Amino acid sequence: MMDSYPATEAYDRVRQRADARAVALFESSLVWDMTLPWGAPWANYDTVIPRFAGAGIGAITLTVQNLPGADLRTAVTYVAKVRADVAKRADRMRICTSATDIRRARADGVLALVLQHQDGTPLGSMPEMVEVYHALGVRCMLPVYNGKNMLGDGCAERTDEGLTRLGQQVVREMLRVGIIVDATHVGVRSSLDMAELCAAAGKPLLITHSNMHAVYPHYRNVTDEQVRAAVATGGVVGINGLGEFLPDTAASTAAMFRHLDHLVTLAGPEHAGFGLDFLDDAPRFWASVRAEAFRWPPLPFGKERVDTAFAGPEQALELCDMMVRHGWPDDAVCGVLGENFLRVAERSWGG
Amino acid sequence: MSGLAGPTAGVGPGASATDKTARALTQDALVWDNTLPWGPTYADADTWLRFHRAGVDLISLTVMGPEALLDGTVRQIARVRAAIQAQPDRFALCGTADDVLAAKAAGKLGLVFNLQETDMLEGRLEMVQAYYDLGVRHMLLAYNARNHVGDGCAERSDGGLSRWGLEVVAEMNRVGMLVDGTHTGYRTTMDAMEACTAPFIFSHCNAYAVHPHYRNIRDDQITACARSGGVVGLNGLGEFLGDDAAGSASIFRHLDHMVQLVGAEHVGLGLDYVRDTGRFWNWVRDNAHMWPAGPDDRAGSAFAQPEQVEELAGLMLRAGYAEQAVRGILGGNWLRVARQVWR
Numbered sequence: 001m002m003d004s005y006p007a008t009e010a011y012d013r014v015r016q017r018a019d020a021r022a023v024a025l026f027e028s029s030l031v032w033d034m035t036l037p038w039g040a041p042w043a044n045y046d047t048v049i050p051r052f053a054g055a056g057i058g059a060i061t062l063t064v065q066n067l068p069g070a071d072l073r074t075a076v077t078y079v080a081k082v083r084a085d086v087a088k089r090a091d092r093m094r095i096c097t098s099a100t101d102i103r104r105a106r107a108d109g110v111l112a113l114v115l116q117h118q119d120g121t122p123l124g125s126m127p128e129m130v131e132v133y134h135a136l137g138v139r140c141m142l143p144v145y146n147g148k149n150m151l152g153d154g155c156a157e158r159t160d161e162g163l164t165r166l167g168q169q170v171v172r173e174m175l176r177v178g179i180i181v182d183a184t185h186v187g188v189r190s191s192l193d194m195a196e197l198c199a200a201a202g203k204p205l206l207i208t209h210s211n212m213h214a215v216y217p218h219y220r221n222v223t224d225e226q227v228r229a230a231v232a233t234g235g236v237v238g239i240n241g242l243g244e245f246l247p248d249t250a251a252s253t254a255a256m257f258r259h260l261d262h263l264v265t266l267a268g269p270e271h272a273g274f275g276l277d278f279l280d281d282a283p284r285f286w287a288s289v290r291a292e293a294f295r296w297p298p299l300p301f302g303k304e305r306v307d308t309a310f311a312g313p314e315q316a317l318e319l320c321d322m323m324v325r326h327g328w329p330d331d332a333v334c335g336v337l338g339e340n341f342l343r344v345a346e347r348s349w350g351g
Numbered sequence: 352m353s354g355l356a357g358p359t360a361g362v363g364p365g366a367s368a369t370d371k372t373a374r375a376l377t378q379d380a381l382v383w384d385n386t387l388p389w390g391p392t393y394a395d396a397d398t399w400l401r402f403h404r405a406g407v408d409l410i411s412l413t414v415m416g417p418e419a420l421l422d423g424t425v426r427q428i429a430r431v432r433a434a435i436q437a438q439p440d441r442f443a444l445c446g447t448a449d450d451v452l453a454a455k456a457a458g459k460l461g462l463v464f465n466l467q468e469t470d471m472l473e474g475r476l477e478m479v480q481a482y483y484d485l486g487v488r489h490m491l492l493a494y495n496a497r498n499h500v501g502d503g504c505a506e507r508s509d510g511g512l513s514r515w516g517l518e519v520v521a522e523m524n525r526v527g528m529l530v531d532g533t534h535t536g537y538r539t540t541m542d543a544m545e546a547c548t549a550p551f552i553f554s555h556c557n558a559y560a561v562h563p564h565y566r567n568i569r570d571d572q573i574t575a576c577a578r579s580g581g582v583v584g585l586n587g588l589g590e591f592l593g594d595d596a597a598g599s600a601s602i603f604r605h606l607d608h609m610v611q612l613v614g615a616e617h618v619g620l621g622l623d624y625v626r627d628t629g630r631f632w633n634w635v636r637d638n639a640h641m642w643p644a645g646p647d648d649r650a651g652s653a654f655a656q657p658e659q660v661e662e663l664a665g666l667m668l669r670a671g672y673a674e675q676a677v678r679g680i681l682g683g684n685w686l687r688v689a690r691q692v693w694r
Binding site: 129 | 420421422425426428429430432433436473475476477478480481484485486
């Protein structure tokens, strides 16, 4: 826990119910949430950040993009704004661009933030822009969000044609400059194309916030084949806390654990983590989903879409508690909480 | 080129001892050209190598000038960064004074970026830091015409720095980006120098007292710049020199005026070399609002060539400048302000 962010009441309530060993382990570990949407509607430094940090989350990957399909100008100015926002709070948080930065932030008791892009449209079809975003601090990027763009097909598209030539160039450039290649939201073939490029470069492929298709066949969840391809590169998959993908309207920890357990059984605990994908303003998100049916087609089994909850940061400790109660060894639990991401980040980023 | 025909052109068998000293000094000293236009229509790879062969160790590339916004500027920066990184054995993108010295020590051409306008901030103060992080180390406030920050040097009016302009200067100071008064209106530069808390520069300007062109700067601007600890870079564009051939002797007249006025430690080079001069002059003619008539008929003058740096060194030596003074003017003075201001 950090001095500048006291434990929240919600966290304390979870803490009281949790196994003492789980609490001790949780509070002494690096806890890294691999995805927190941080576009203008979601970014709130006074409510969301204190809630996460006050629930023991020490590192957060922020999606610094308003919407998929954003233009270059919008994306660059938004990254600049988030950097300025964070710089104004330098005593409590900092943007990290290396594994060393994350360790140092933790040692200094400040929140570690990592910048991520979901969708490659802001590259403006220029592979050279990958290095520009890298210079601005972006360290994780996925090429295409659900639909189709100039880089490839997304997971909700009618077709599944893999990466385009430009998409291959962009992924190679990400690998060259040291940006984590993320296969979340992309189509199956795109992700396998990405795994091939990562393997050729000797770098891990990550899936930062996706659940298991074998547990629930939502198009946003990843198949065992995709998981194996990522794991073969040394990658890590982050379990998502969005109710619709679990599926569980309440987005309970038990539902998340089912996906985590499948992932760990399939791939081993050193290839698992979590990327909660938490949204403060759920109604706004569900309205955007309904307004963009092309990006969010119908659910499996003709299931009707309901406005599900999003797992909150306090559930990270619950997840830890569940792992401990299931008898997972300490190092496996620490890995899932954040050490696995730190390991692959170090390999992706270099240094 | 006509500009090459200077008093010390060519160090052949008949070259004087001064010529040889000038050549040795140009090769040995840190030589820093603080302005080379490098927008999308200016960039060509041969030019970098030519400058490097002429003894230039560090070039500040104007990655974007007027008539551009954020999108085009960031894209051009992306292209230029990629071009530099494609040849890491020859070129080095520099961010600090130490980077500049390391590049020279490694025999590489060092490069930094500048912007000749503030339009590409698009009203967002936080873009100053973003451009800085992408390699921009100086930015001039207004290019000839008026913008949100203030008036340019060729504008009808000269009302000084805007409220937003004051914020831009303060943010540049906070970030460590040099504030550049080139192309900017007189009052606007005087206001900016008053507001600026760091050494202020004119990256590529000549002396109005020597040739009364609106692109040149007055003695009190030069004096205020020197008082801030800053440097004025000599421009090699014939029209501003008052010499359509852009001869080294003409550059030296402006240089010597400034040295006599404020001392050698406040003078440097910002040659402003353009390869495709025809295209440049056509652009000037098409943009009369930015380029009104100067004191003379516009003749489509020549631009000083990078090889003239050596000629200039020779002229300074012949005029009795101390070696240390010459080294400062060739690049040491820019290095000093970079060390003070860049982070």
